[in-house]
Amino acid sequence: MIENLVIVESPAKAKTIEKFLGKDFQVTSSMGHIRDLSKKEYGIEIANNYEPQYIVPDDKKKIVAELKKLVKDAKIVWLASDEDREGEAIAWHLSEVLGLKPEKTRRIVFHEITEKAIKDSLKNFRSIDQNLVNAQQARRVLDRLVGFELSPVLWRKVKPSLSAGRVQSVAVRLIVEREREIINFKSSSAFRVTGNFLTDGSKNKLTAELNKRFVGESEAHSFLEKCKGAKFTIGDVNTKPSKKSPAAPFTTSTLQQEASRKLNFSVSQTMAIAQRLYESGHITYMRTDSVTLSDLAINSAKSIIESEFGKEFSEIRNYKTKSKGAQEAHEAIRPTYFDKKTVAGNNNEKRLYELIWKRAIASQMSDARLEKTTAEIEVSGTPEKFIASGEVLKFEGFLKVYIESTDDETDDEEKKGLLPPVAKGQVVDREIILATQRFANHPPRYTEASLVRKLEELGIGRPSTYAPTISTILNRGYVIKEDRAGNERNYTQLSLKGNAVSSQVKTEISGSEKAKLFPDNIGMIVNDFLVEYFKDILDFNFTASVEKEFDDIASGNMDWKKMIGSFYVPFHKNVENTLEISDYTKGERVIGNDPESGKPVIARMGRFGPVVQIGAKNENTSEKPRFASMRKGQHIETITLEEALALFQLPRSLGLYENEEMVVGIGKFGPYVRHNKQFYSLKKNIDDPYTITAERAIELIGEKREKDKNKFIKTFGDENELQVLNGRWGPYISYQKNNYKIPKGYEATELKKDDCMKIIEEADKKKSKK
Numbered sequence: 189m190i191e192n193l194v195i196v197e198s199p200a201k202a203k204t205i206e207k208f209l210g211k212d213f214q215v216t217s218s219m220g221h222i223r224d225l226s227k228k229e230y231g232i233e234i235a236n237n238y239e240p241q242y243i244v245p246d247d248k249k250k251i252v253a254e255l256k257k258l259v260k261d262a263k264i265v266w267l268a269s270d271e272d273r274e275g276e277a278i279a280w281h282l283s284e285v286l287g288l289k290p291e292k293t294r295r296i297v298f299h300e301i302t303e304k305a306i307k308d309s310l311k312n313f314r315s316i317d318q319n320l321v322n323a324q325q326a327r328r329v330l331d332r333l334v335g336f337e338l339s340p341v342l343w344r345k346v347k348p349s350l351s352a353g354r355v356q357s358v359a360v361r362l363i364v365e366r367e368r369e370i371i372n373f374k375s376s377s378a379f380r381v382t383g384n385f386l387t388d389g390s391k392n393k394l395t396a397e398l399n400k401r402f403v404g405e406s407e408a409h410s411f412l413e414k415c416k417g418a419k420f421t422i423g424d425v426n427t428k429p430s431k432k433s434p435a436a437p438f439t440t441s442t443l444q445q446e447a448s449r450k451l452n453f454s455v456s457q458t459m460a461i462a463q464r465l466y467e468s469g470h471i472t473y474m475r476t477d478s479v480t481l482s483d484l485a486i487n488s489a490k491s492i493i494e495s496e497f498g499k500e501f502s503e504i505r506n507y508k509t510k511s512k513g514a515q516e517a518h519e520a521i522r523p524t525y526f527d528k529k530t531v532a533g534n535n536n537e538k539r540l541y542e543l544i545w546k547r548a549i550a551s552q553m554s555d556a557r558l559e560k561t562t563a564e565i566e567v568s569g570t571p572e573k574f575i576a577s578g579e580v581l582k583f584e585g586f587l588k589v590y591i592e593s594t595d596d597e598t599d600d601e602e603k604k605g606l607l608p609p610v611a612k613g614q615v616v617d618r619e620i621i622l623a624t625q626r627f628a629n630h631p632p633r634y635t636e637a638s639l640v641r642k643l644e645e646l647g648i649g650r651p652s653t654y655a656p657t658i659s660t661i662l663n664r665g666y667v668i669k670e671d672r673a674g675n676e677r678n679y680t681q682l683s684l685k686g687n688a689v690s691s692q693v694k695t696e697i698s699g700s701e702k703a704k705l706f707p708d709n710i711g712m713i714v715n716d717f718l719v720e721y722f723k724d725i726l727d728f729n730f731t732a733s734v735e736k737e738f739d740d741i742a743s744g745n746m747d748w749k750k751m752i753g754s755f756y757v758p759f760h761k762n763v764e765n766t767l768e769i770s771d772y773t774k775g776e777r778v779i780g781n782d783p784e785s786g787k788p789v790i791a792r793m794g795r796f797g798p799v800v801q802i803g804a805k806n807e808n809t810s811e812k813p814r815f816a817s818m819r820k821g822q823h824i825e826t827i828t829l830e831e832a833l834a835l836f837q838l839p840r841s842l843g844l845y846e847n848e849e850m851v852v853g854i855g856k857f858g859p860y861v862r863h864n865k866q867f868y869s870l871k872k873n874i875d876d877p878y879t880i881t882a883e884r885a886i887e888l889i890g891e892k893r894e895k896d897k898n899k900f901i902k903t904f905g906d907e908n909e910l911q912v913l914n915g916r917w918g919p920y921i922s923y924q925k926n927n928y929k930i931p932k933g934y935e936a937t938e939l940k941k942d943d944c945m946k947i948i949e950e951a952d953k954k955k956s957k958k
Contacts, residue, residue, distance in 0.1 A: 190214050193262035195255065195282060197269050200467040201301065205268065208303040216258060218269075222248045223281050225328065230336045232329055238752045240329055244285060252285060259286045264294060266313070271297035271518060272475050273327075273742060274652055276320035283316060290315065299476075299518045301469040302525075323742035329752055330354065330734070334725065337763045338718075345770050346717055347710065347793065355649050356660045357718055358731050362642060363634055363667055364707045364715040371826055373630040379408035379682070383574055383621040385420060385565060392608030394616060396565050396574035401626075405680055408623035409691075412684040414570050415621055422614040423564030423573065430579070431555040434586035436479035436507040437520035437548045440651030441644045443474070446547070448637035449593035451539055452703070454669075455636045459655045461540045462521070470531045471544055472522050475651040477644075479507040479520045481548070488526040489552040497588060503554045522548040550590035557583040561607050565616065578607035623682040633704040636669070647732035666711030672821070674700030709798040709824050713775035721766040724759075780829040789832050791824045798824055800832040817854060834878065842882040850885050852877050861885045868892050904941050912936055912944065923948055 191212040196202050199217045206215040223242045225231030233239040244252050259265055265288055267279040279295055282288070294313035298305040331354055338352035381398035402408040438446070440459075447458040462474035481489070486504055493502040507520075523545050531541045558579050565574035581587070610616070634642070640654045649657055661667045677698040682691050707715070715726075724730045734755070740746040776792040779800075787803040794815065803813040816835035818827065839853030839862075848864040859870040859877035868888045870877060875884065901919055902912035911922045912930075919936035921928040921944050928951050930936055934943065 190258065190262040192264050192266060193258055194266040194268050197275070197278060198467055200464065204301050204467060204469045205306055208306045214258070214262075216255070218255065218278065218282060219248070219251055221278055221281060222252055222255075222285055225332055230332055232332060234756070238329060238749050238756070240325060242281070242284075255282070255286055259288065262292075264292055266294045266296055266310070267316070268296050268298075268309070270475070271299060271473060272652060273320045273324040276317055277324035277328075280316050280318075280321040300472040300524045301466065319744040320742050322748040323738050326741050326748040326751055327738055330755060333752070333756055333759070337760065338722070338725070341721075341763060341766055341770075342714060342717070344767065345772055346714055346774075350710070350714060351664060352714070352718060352725075353660065354725060354731065354734070355643075355653060355657050356664075356666075357715070357726055358648055358728065359639065359643065359657050360661050360666045360707065360711050360715050361719065361726050362639065363661075363705050364712050366631060366634060367707050367712070368825075370630045370633065371823075375627050375630065377625050377627045377679075378403055379405065379623045379680075380626045381408065381411065381621065381623045383565075384619040385574075385576075385616040386619050387608050387610060387614070387616050393619070394563070394565075394576050394608055394610065396563075396576035398572055398574055400572050402623065405625070405682070405691075408682055409689060411570070411572070412621060412623060412682055412689045415567060415618065415684055416687050416689075418570070418618075419568040420574075420616050420618055421566045421568070422610045422612055422616060423566045425561070425563045425610060425612055427559060427561045429582075430558045430560050432558065432585075432587070433555050434505075434550045434553055434590070435547065435592045437481060437522050437551045438544060439477045439479060439509075439520060440475050441477065441640050441654065443521055443544070444640050444654060445637035446593060447540060447543060448635060448703075450543060451536075453536070453540070454658075455640060456655045456659050457536075458540065461536050464533070465531070465537060465541055465544075468531070468533070469524060470528070470533075470541055471524060472519050474521055476518050476521060477651050478509050478518055480509070481507075481522060481551070482519055485519070485522055485526070485548075486552060489549055492526045493549060493553055497553075500583075501553050501585065501588065503552065505552055507551070520548070546590040550586040553586035553589065554583070556581065556585035556587040563607060563610050576607055578605055580606045618684075621684040625679040625681065627677070627679070627698070633701060633706065635703055635705065639705060646728050647735055648728065650735065661711075665708055666714060668706045668708055669703060670701075670706065671703060672699075672701040672706075674698050709775065709793060709818075712823070712825065713773060713793055716775070717770075717773055721770055722762060724762075775824050777824055779827065779832050782833065789829060791818070791827050791832060793824070798822065800827070800835050802836065838877060842880070842885050845882070845886055845889070850882060850889075852880055852885065861888060863889055866892075901936050902939060904944075910941065910944055912939055921947060 192209075192214070194202075194205065194209070194213055194215040196205060196215065196217055197220050199219075202215040202217045206213070209215065223244045226241045226243045229241070231241050231243075233241060265286075267282055267288075269275040269278040269282075275297075283293060293315075294310075295316050296309040296313050298309045334354045335351060338357075339350065342350040342352055378401040380401055383396055383398070385394045385396065386392070387394055398411075402411060435442070443462065444455045444458050447453040448455065453461070459474065462471065465471045466474050486506075490502050490504060521544055523541070526545070526549065529542070529545060530538055533541070559582055560577065560579045562575060562577045565576065567573065632638070636658055639658065643649050643654060643657070662669055674697040676695050678693050678695055680691060681694055682689060719726050737746060737751050741748045741751060774792040774794075776790055779789045779791055781787065782789050782802045785802065790801050790804070792799060792801070794817075796817070798818040799815050800818060801813045801815050803811070805813060814836065816832075816838070818824075818835065822831065839851050842850040842852055842861070844850070845863060851862045852870075853860060853862065854877055855867070857869070858872070859875065861868045861870065861880070863885075866889075868885075870880065870888065875888070899914050900911065901914055904910045909924050913920055913922050915927075919930055921930060921939075923944070926948075928948050930939070931947060934947070
C-alpha cells in the first residue's frame, strides 16, 4: 500500500520533489497531458453545447495504465502539476481518467521547487479549481474550432496543406504589416555636423554636435564656409544630477526578450532551458506575468546585497504588474536561493540562471547616480550652436551587477564621458568640423524578442503561448528567421580642417539584418486573404478581448460555453459565406510585358513556391506559359520586370569541357552544373547560378570527382554490393543498401571480405535483439 502518491508532469520535476519528501511518499510523472481532444468531428459536440470529446492518445495508454495501478494502491493522491491554467487542466484530466475520489485527492501548487515550498503546499492543499480548468478548456476548444474551420478554407481558396490559428495569424499579420511599411518606406538624408574643439591651449578636446541638421549638401557646405573665420565661444554650461533605476525582475516575456538580446537564445530555447532550471529547483515558475517578489525573497536579496556590496547598495523595492490582462499573479522569475550565484548544468543553463540571478538582485539595489553636463558652443555670425554633453557615474548602484539591453536600432551615440573644465565666455579653438550625410532608417523588422514585446503590449496571448506561437509560424513557413547581408551605400562627408573645406564620397554597409523575422510569400498571401474575409479573427483588439474573456472565465465571472457560443455562431456563418463568395487566390501581380513576345509577365504563388510566368493559359492556342521559380528573398510584391526576366536565363550553357556541354540550372535540390549526364551542386552562399563562370564550374566538377575518388577505400570484385567507404563521420561498410559502423580494433584499409561479413552479421544480430 502506498501512503501518499504524488503525480507531477515530468520525470525531472518528480526526481527533484522526491528528494524533499520522506519514505511515506512516492512521486511519479504523467509525462504532460494524458488526454486531448479527439480529431474526429473537431473533437467537439457542437450540437451538444460545445461539449469536448476527450480521448487518451495511443502513446499515453501505457502511462495511464501504470498510473491506474499506482492509484489503486494509494491511500492519498496528491496532484502537483504546475500552478497555471494548463497545470490545473492536467490535474483535472488525471482526476477524470484515473477516477480519483474527492475524499482521497489533494491538489497542491507551488511556484518554486524547494523543501519549504513543497512542505508548505502539503499543509495548504485544495480541490481542483474548475474555473481555471474551464478557462483552459475554452482556449483549447476555441482554438480547435478556429483552426479546423479556417484551415480547409485556405486549402480550397489559397493552397493545400495550409493552416490558420487565432493567435498565430495575428502574429503573422504584425510581421507582414511591418514588411509593407519597410517596402513603402522612402528614405531621406540630412547632414549631421560634429566638431572637435580644443580648450586650454590644445590640452583638452571637446566633441560637440550642431543643434541643426542640413537637408542638402550645399547648405552643409555653406555652413562650413561660415565656420572658416568664425569665433567659437562657450555659452551656457549646465550641470545637473540624474539617476537610473533598475528594471523589475523577469516575467516570462521580459526573460524571453533579454535572453534573446544578451544570449542570442530563441524564445523556445529560453523556455526549454528555464523549464529545466525550474524542475531542478533552481528558479521559480517560469510562466508568469507578475513582477512581484515575496517578502522572503526580498529579504534574502537584501542580505546578499549588503554582505557583498554594502548597505548603501541595497534598496527594497516592490514592483507592480503593468502588462495588459496579467493573469499568472504568482511571483516574478527569480532564483530559489539567492546565495547561489551559479548552478550545476550545461553552459546555456548556467548563462540563463546567471542572467535571472543578476536581474533579480539588481531589482533590489539602489539607483545609479550620475552627473550630466551640457555646454553650448556659440558660433559667431550664425544662430546655430554646437552642443557638447557628457556624464560621469557618481555612484554605481545596481549597475555594478546588471545593465538592461534594448531593441533600439538607431545609430549608436558616442559614449558620453566627462567634459573637460569649461566656463561661459571661454574661447575654444576649432580642430576639425565634419558634416556627414546620414540616412533615415526604415522601421526595424521584428526579432523574436520584439515580437513577444509587441504581442504583450497588445494583450495578445499569455506567458504560456508566446513561444508556441512563434514556433508555429516559423514551422509553417509563413515566416522566415534569418540573417541578411546589407548593401553598399555611398554617402558624402564634408570636412573643414584649417581653412579648406573638402568633400569625400565614402561607402558603408546598409540594411544588414541579424536573426530577423521576414514574411514569406505564402505568409503574405494567407494574411491578405484572412484580413479580407475574417477581419475579426485578425483584429488586434478582438484577439485581446478574447484573452480578457478567458480571464473572466478563470475568475468565475463568465460561463465558458456561452462565451464559445457567442463567438462560434457568427464565425461559422462567415466561414460558409467565404467558401461561397471568395475566389481562388494565388496573390497574382502583373509586373509588365515581355519585350520579346509582348506577353504579360506575372508573379504569383505556384504549386511549389513563388514563380514568374510569361504568358497566360489560352484555350485557343497550344502555346503554354513559361515558368521560372523565384530566387530566395524575392517577393511577389516587390520583384521588378528586370529581375523577373533574368529568372528565365536558366538553364544556361557555360560552354564545352572535355567535349561535353556544361549547363547550369536549378533543380529540386537546388542549383547545379550538369556535365556528361552528371550533376554537380553549387556551393550554398558562395556560387550564384546566374553569374557562375565556366572556370568555377570546372573547379566544382574537379572537386566532386576528387571527393568521389577518395570515397572508395576498398571494393570486392566478386561482391560488388560490398564496399568499404569514406563517410562524413569516418569509414564504414556498405552492403545491400545498408550501412555498418566499423568497430574498434579494425583498420578500414586492411579489412577482408570475411571481416566485413562478420561485422555485418554481428550488427544484424544486435539489431534483431533490439
